[in-house]
Amino acid sequence: MPHAKKVNAMHLQDIKKLYVETDGVGLAELVRKKEIKSSELVEAAIELIEQVDPAINSVAIKTYEFARRTAASECQGPLAGVPFLLKNVGSACEGIPLDQGMKALQGLAWSSQTEMVTRIRDAGMPILGRTNAPENGWSIGTENRLHGKTRNPFDPSRTAGGSSGGAAAAVAARLVPIAEGSDGAGSIRVPASCCGVVGLKPSRGRITYGPDIADAWFGCVYTLCNSLTVRDTAAFLDVTSGNSPGDPYTTQKPERSWLSLCTQAPKKLKIGFTRRANWGPAPDPEVLSSLDDNLRLLESLGHTLIEYDLRTDIERAWWDYNDIVSVEYSRDFKSLGSNLINRSLDDEEFCPFNRAMMHRARSLSAIEYSESISATRKAGQQFAAEIAPFDVFVSPTLTQLPRPVDYWSMEESDREAYLSRWSDAAFMFIFNISGNPAISIPGKPSKAGLPVGVQYVARHGDETTLLQLAAQVEDRHPWNAHLPAVSGLGR
Template sequence: MAAVTEDLVKLYAQSDALALGELVRTRQVKASELVETAIELVARLDPKLNSVVIPTFDVARQVAEAPGTGPFAGVPFLLKNLGTQWKGTPLTSGLAYLQNYVCPADSEIGRRMRASGLAPIGRSNTPEYGWCISTEPRLYGPTVNPWNPAVTAGGSSGGSAAAVAARIVPIADASDGGGSIRVPASCCGVVGLKPSRGRVSYGPFDADLWFGCIYFLCNSRSVRDTAAFLDVVAGNLPGDPYTAPRPEESWLSLLARRPKGLKIGYTLTAPFGDPYAPEVKAAVEDAVRLLESLGHTAEEYRFEVDLEEAWWRYNDIIAVETSTEFTQHAKFAGRPPEEADLQPFNWSMLEYARTLSATQYSASIGAVRKAAQRIAMELAPFDAFVTPTLTQPPRPVGYWSMEDGNRERYLARWSDAAFMFAFNISGLPAMSVPLGMADGNKPVGIQFIGRHGDEATILQLAAQAEEAAPWIGRKPQVCAI
């Protein structure tokens, strides 16, 4: 095993993923040294965070023996414990019910990650089966925020975002069905892009997930890492039901161009639930002023579409789709799930699914698609649109506990994330960037939304903001350096 020195820890923690990959390719650092550094940081820091729940150190060490020449050659990262299949690794989705599952093959995104040279040191903590914007599974316990252990790291990619913020890894796998890339990015002060519908294939295990409303990408500390990761994983397989237009140049190369004179919309009105917290409103206003100072024009706009109605209709779809998925899981587990297998909220979703008729389910699909169309039409006049990622600062650990079996009460708490699912259902790219901070230890993310297929504009806008108001040097309470 490679020796881990404090100089190496410092170099590792100060570098983003692309920088580390370049060090490996130019033979300034061995991939094995990076992997052992990440493993050492798991030992030092993760007892305070609980972000890594399934170690895969041997897999990472094997990758480090022949890291290749990809952009992330030998770079340690985390697979999320939900969704992404990497052959030979366990994948439990936060459930004891699925604790014996081992990936039989790579999913397409897993294959592309592998080809880029990424070295998975483990799987990151997620809420039980993912439908939560905190990360507190009964099986593994809660992930806490490296900025403030009293508040949530967000979810469902909470373990990924916390580990990236603490600099255990520079980049981590993340996915998003209702904010699960962007919410933890906001809570932990990192970058999180949910790409356009059809940008990343679900294959070959799945053709579709939640009617194209689930998305895969990453959490990172730099905009350029996110752009490079998108370059790596974007693409389709024959027969994929959704596609998105791709620019002729790489998204990473497009970052060199700074956008000029964009028409940017923004809103200071929560679509439902509580009004913006004062700190959140101030962060949005500061972000708008920053963008105006960079030469863009800003116009306030209030959504007309009924997002609250769309939220409840969307959860009809999710309940039925989740029930269908557990029917498939029962084939692996050898039995259907029982109430004791699940946290109360998840059980309530399965119970609710049984009350919905095919006609009701079809009507909810139609209502969600109509709302999605309306969202895209309303935002079409803008080159980019700005909202807060969450309307409130990070909530205390336990606020979104899935131990609450009252489905309606639990889902009503999601009003903080009212601007999240809207861009899952509409298919528009949306990105949380860490431009705000409340009380010095509660990050506040700002969300940039683009037109379908136009990740380039919001990535460029984020790179402009990153350059004007740098965040990468910020250090949380729990940090490698």
């Protein structure tokens, strides 16, 4: 991605080309230097969405006039003036509809606003709309009855991942350089892997849930972004991180910005890695080839590599965690009905899988629910302890190549069958429950050109090491030369 360069009076076509070729930090630098206007970037983004998005369906809700008003902002932050998309799950914003992929909530503009969205707006990022997500978010595909299916920009027959599939697809297609993502079991990292972009799940306590709620799923849900470059993610973390009074989990920030820190090479690291999970089929050979390519690069950079296979039972932890999710899910649905539309939502208003989750929740006793919480917390502690001897732990992001669209369709009513297919993401949720920061970066693509992600995990609170290592790898092998045809620049 080029840094800022002189921009004279340009036609929209020229601005679009610059926009597609430049990351968020670079675009903000141009805006600060008054070499381009934020309003011009917004118009370029709008035209690209209208031109490109019909092929991938990544943008579910459009708020162009909202973005045009914000583009006049005089903010001077690291991402000020950079067009942005919110996710269509969870992140309330005053004046922008949020329907979570549900017809019952269609067109509903929330009166409240999350603290994270307030920080995004204060940073001067014009919000163009919301990206597509599965109904209420519990899927690693992105399909719903209201807004349809999001497709992979590299192969429309393949999933973009989920639940932040719309975000990752929009970034990969260069509609925006950064888009909001959230992650309860891999939902930032899975689509990052499928779409060949960067996806960081931060440490537990890094981003506040406030002001409306104190906690989501016992600290297992995280919010941040998908982005084109590591420095974009670092800048966005600078803009959005921080706690609110009374937050149940807190994490201290470094003295310097992550954007400045990620320009420094990390110290020589002790890196653990694994080529296998103890749940699900063996990783695809092309996934392992991409992983091995990344490991060779890490070794060439002077880091020490040690193979280590996780011992804690991943599958058992998965089923315990989903009992928690089923109850929390049902509570969320009850809250949506009572707080937003003043009525209870009927079971038939939900997709079949969500109905199955609610039925599971109703079957659990309070003691069984409590036992699942205890078991999940213990498993999270064990996963964190297993990787604690390493500065960074490396694994495949997904163990398989991007699946076909509908592979994780929420039209599936068999809860156990559906959840068993998540074994592709065996390395994902374990770090939601442990609280460790984890980032997916693009690895070597498959022979057919499909993106393949590699995951780095660090100790709690150490996003700095992850960002420095990822930036070091990006510097050696920039991944943004691998473009989907729908970006307008081709492969």
